[in-house]
Structure formats: C-alpha cells, structure tokens
Amino acid sequence: MKKDIETDLISVIVPIFNVEAYLRPCIESILASTYTTLQIILVNDGSTDHSGEICDEYTRKDTRIEVIHQKNAGLSPARNSGMKAAKGKYISFIDGDDYIHPQMYEVLLEALQEGNYSFSMILGKQVYDNDKSYSIPSAYTKSILTQEIMIKSLFNHIHPQQGIKEVQAQVVWNKLYKRELLDNEFFQETGTEDTEFNCRIYQKSCQAVIIDIPMYYWVQRPTSITHQKVNPRYIDRADSYYLCLQNIPKENTVYRGCCLEKLFKMIINVRYHASNTPYRHLAHLTAKRLKKQTANEFLKNRHIPFHIKLSLLSFYYIPPLYSGFMKLCETKARKK
Known part of the structure; x- marks a missing residue:
C-alpha cells in the first residue's frame, strides 16, 4: 500500500437486522482488514435478536466502531443513517450477514487512486455458511468501465465479455x-x-475500474431478502426500474431504451412468478399500470430492436406464451 494513501479514511456502512448468527464473522472480517484507516458504522435497524448487543460489544473492543440503534425501517433507511454519519473520503457498504477478504480495501483503494475513477469494484462471490475460504488468484487484471458500459450492464443490456454481469453492476457492496x-x-x-x-x-460517473477477483463473500441463506418468495417487495422490483427511468434524462434515448426493455422484462417476469400466489392481483395491477405509463415510449424508442418489442408485447398480452417460454428455459437449464 502506498504511504500517501494510508491515512485516507474509508467509512464502512453495515446495515443490520436479525443476523446474530452471521454478524460476528462479518465484523471480524472488517477488523482483519490490512487497510486499517476505517470508520466502521454498524446500523442496528431494530433487530429483535441479539444483533444489537453484539454491536455494542464490539464498540468496546475497537474504537473505530460506531453503532447506530434505530427503530426498524428497512435496508434503505439503515444505509441512509450510516451515510449521514460517515466522515470518510471514501464510502463502502457491507451487508451484516456477509464477509470480506482482508485485502479488499487495500486493493480497492489502490486501484481507485491509480486513475481518474469515480469508484472501484471487485467481484462478489456466492458462498455458504461453512465456506470461509480467503484464497484469491495470484494474478488478476483490471479493466476500465465507461459510463455507457456501466449503465448497459446495470440493465443486463451488454455481453459480459464487453461489460460486467448484471448482479455485479447492480449491487453496492x-x-x-x-x-x-x-x-x-x-x-x-x-x-x-x-x-x-x-x-x-x-450517471454522475465518468469511468470506473474493476478488479476481476472475488473479494466480497455473499453468504447465501434462505431467510435473506434475495431468497424470499413472492411478496409485495418482490413485485416492487418492477417499480424500481420505473424509478430508474424517471432519473434518466428524456434526451438520453439510448439509456432510456435499455431501461425500458428491462422494465418490460421485469413486469412480465414478476407477473409470471406471482401468478399462483396471493399476490397475483397486485402483480397484475402493477404490470398494467407500468405498461400504461411506458408503452408509448417503449414502442417509439428506436434503440429497442423491433423483434424485442414484438416478443415482449406478445409475452405481455399472451401470458401462456411466456409460461411456455419459461418452461423451455428451465428444461434447457436442467440439461446443462
């Protein structure tokens, strides 16, 4: 690590809700970081287990740790509370049930300061409870991401060899x-x-740098948000892309086209997965509302190929057609 950046403070924001079984490994992995100039902000979002007590325990062990206790409000408000308390020149997010490689911040910071980048990123790796491997390749490469590659990857609108996988572009951690x-x-x-x-x-970034090694360990557990079955939050994923669309300038028809295509895919997919659940009606109304709000622009956007428009509208108006398509995809996946 270069001497001139060793004093640059990184604020690490950790939202926490009922993850007592995973919290100690998460905090310990941050404390084991080879880069030590850290402000570690633990946001206890109204946990009803022992997570809050564990947070308080660690404040007595390391002065870099701060704890915010708040009423349960959800992941976004918890992160926002951490951001308001952050004092660092750089900001990082870690979920309370995950853990990191000891060199992650060293690698991220050094790469970030090598050029005029808005942020740096590594890869996240899915792991399971007993997987505590910290091994990383001895050789790795760095790639530059333009704003266009970042946006297109966010909406899964670019080949992975040209950009990055959708999930890696989407997450903040x-x-x-x-x-x-x-x-x-x-x-x-x-x-x-x-x-x-x-x-x-x-959209505020000029370019970013990605280091192609997995140094963030994304713990897979059945009760996590990403593994929950269909519920209102799951259906709200479609509205997330409508919010994205509202934040893209009208004149940027390329980015809006990418977002619109992803939005239509999402409303069709959400409606399909909710079809045999108590949330079927909510999913139907959400799809109908979002289609009405965006159909005109979707049809007129010249950056969405005609065959994509035709297939997505066919899937929307003929749900059994999409069901058949999904069964075919699932059959192919099982054969691999």
Missing part, C-alpha cells in the same frame, strides 16, 4: 465510492434499491 460522488444521494425504499441507487450514481 462490491464497490468503493468516492465520497463526493454520493453527496446528496440516498437510497430509495424500493424493491431493488441497489439498482435504483447505482442508476443515479453511474
């Missing part, structure tokens, strides 16, 4: 942001808050 990039920007309460947040941030 694999990135180190410059503080000034996040000024006056906060998370919205929506189904995919990371995507909506990054849509705004990417």
Whole structure:
C-alpha cells in the first residue's frame, strides 16, 4: 500500500437486522482488514435478536466502531443513517450477514487512486455458511468501465465479455465510492434499491475500474431478502426500474431504451412468478399500470430492436406464451 494513501479514511456502512448468527464473522472480517484507516458504522435497524448487543460489544473492543440503534425501517433507511454519519473520503457498504477478504480495501483503494475513477469494484462471490475460504488468484487484471458500459450492464443490456454481469453492476457492496460522488444521494425504499441507487450514481460517473477477483463473500441463506418468495417487495422490483427511468434524462434515448426493455422484462417476469400466489392481483395491477405509463415510449424508442418489442408485447398480452417460454428455459437449464 502506498504511504500517501494510508491515512485516507474509508467509512464502512453495515446495515443490520436479525443476523446474530452471521454478524460476528462479518465484523471480524472488517477488523482483519490490512487497510486499517476505517470508520466502521454498524446500523442496528431494530433487530429483535441479539444483533444489537453484539454491536455494542464490539464498540468496546475497537474504537473505530460506531453503532447506530434505530427503530426498524428497512435496508434503505439503515444505509441512509450510516451515510449521514460517515466522515470518510471514501464510502463502502457491507451487508451484516456477509464477509470480506482482508485485502479488499487495500486493493480497492489502490486501484481507485491509480486513475481518474469515480469508484472501484471487485467481484462478489456466492458462498455458504461453512465456506470461509480467503484464497484469491495470484494474478488478476483490471479493466476500465465507461459510463455507457456501466449503465448497459446495470440493465443486463451488454455481453459480459464487453461489460460486467448484471448482479455485479447492480449491487453496492462490491464497490468503493468516492465520497463526493454520493453527496446528496440516498437510497430509495424500493424493491431493488441497489439498482435504483447505482442508476443515479453511474450517471454522475465518468469511468470506473474493476478488479476481476472475488473479494466480497455473499453468504447465501434462505431467510435473506434475495431468497424470499413472492411478496409485495418482490413485485416492487418492477417499480424500481420505473424509478430508474424517471432519473434518466428524456434526451438520453439510448439509456432510456435499455431501461425500458428491462422494465418490460421485469413486469412480465414478476407477473409470471406471482401468478399462483396471493399476490397475483397486485402483480397484475402493477404490470398494467407500468405498461400504461411506458408503452408509448417503449414502442417509439428506436434503440429497442423491433423483434424485442414484438416478443415482449406478445409475452405481455399472451401470458401462456411466456409460461411456455419459461418452461423451455428451465428444461434447457436442467440439461446443462
């Protein structure tokens, strides 16, 4: 690590809600960081288990740790509370049930300061409870991401060889942001808050750098938000893309086209997955409302190929057609 950046403070924001079984490994992984100039902000979002007590325990062990206790408000308000308390030149987010590689911040910060980048990012790796491997390749590459690549990757509108995988573009926890990039920007309460947040941030970014090694460990557990079955939050994912669309300037028809295409895919997919659940009617009304609000622009946008428009409208108006398409995809997936 270069001597001139060792004093640059990184504010690490950790939203926490009922993750007592995972919280200690998460905090310990941050404390084990080879980059030590950290402000660690633990936001206990009204946990009803022992998570809050664990947070308080760690404040007595390390002076870099601060705890915010608040009434349960959700992931976005918890992160926002952390952002308001952040004092660092750089900001990072870690979920309370995940953990990181000891060198993650060292690698992210060094890469970020090598050029005129708005943020740096590594890869997230899905792991399971007993997987505590910290091994990383001895050799790795860095790539430059333009704003266009970032936006298109966010909406899964670019080949992975040209950009990055959609999930890596969407999440906030694999990135180190410059503080000034996040000024006056906060998370919205929506189904995919990371995507909506990054849509705004990417449009303020000139370019970013990605290091192609997995250094963030995304713990897979059945009770996590991403593994919950269909519920109102799941259906709200479609509205997240409408929020993205509202934040893209009217004159930027390329980015709006990418977002519109993803929005139509999402409303069709959400309606399909909710079809045999108690939330079927809510999903139907959401799809109908979003289609009405965006159909005219969707049809007129010249950056969406005609065959894409035709297939998505066919799937929307003929749900059994989409059901058949999904069954075919599932059959192909099982054969691989």
